[in-house]
Amino acid sequence: MGVRLLTVRDRTRAELARLLAVRGFDRADSQVALDRLQEQGYLDDRRFATTWARSRLRTKPMGSYRLGKELEVKGVEEQLVREVLGDLYEEGEEPAARRAMAGKLSVLGRLPASARTLRVARFLQRRGFSSEMIWRLLHEEQQG
Known part of the structure; x- marks a missing residue:
């Protein structure tokens, strides 16, 4: 079975x-x-966690905190979660946050800037990114 x-x-x-x-x-x-x-190699939590997290990060960019919680719900042990996330976020969370923000901004295109900023901030927060990261990216977006 x-x-x-x-x-x-x-x-x-x-x-x-x-x-x-x-x-x-x-x-x-x-x-x-x-x-x-x-x-026999059919059941491997490390393989599962790495494959699942990579796929999840590719299709739905999110912060390491949220991705870690999702892995824990799947039954991955805390230590293994830390190791897998360490590998995946080797360059930090910023690339994932930028991808998430760009995708959301493209959907919100014609909204007034203040409404767009608020919605993007909430979206990034729900995706598990830190307040500091969100603030920095939104500040760059407003300056650029």
Whole structure:
């Protein structure tokens, strides 16, 4: 059953354990199966976290805080989340913040500047970027 659940998409160990429990599998038997899947390379939280986070960052640029929380919800351990985010945000959050801001600005094109600035600030905040980053980028946008 575990292999079949992994053919749909890659999952974390915690996600797969939850799915097996919901389907009525015994916890001890599930742990043995999960260990075997991990030993055989079918189940790899690092691979999942890296692939999922890269994809998420590419399609929906966001700050490391929010992306980290999303990974934790998926069942990725805190230490692994820090390592993966460290690799992904090696150059900092600014490139992702700039991409997110550019996308939002293109949608808001004809709004008055003050309304556009407010909406972009809220959008970037929801995406998990720091207030300092948001302020700096908006200040640059207004100056440029």
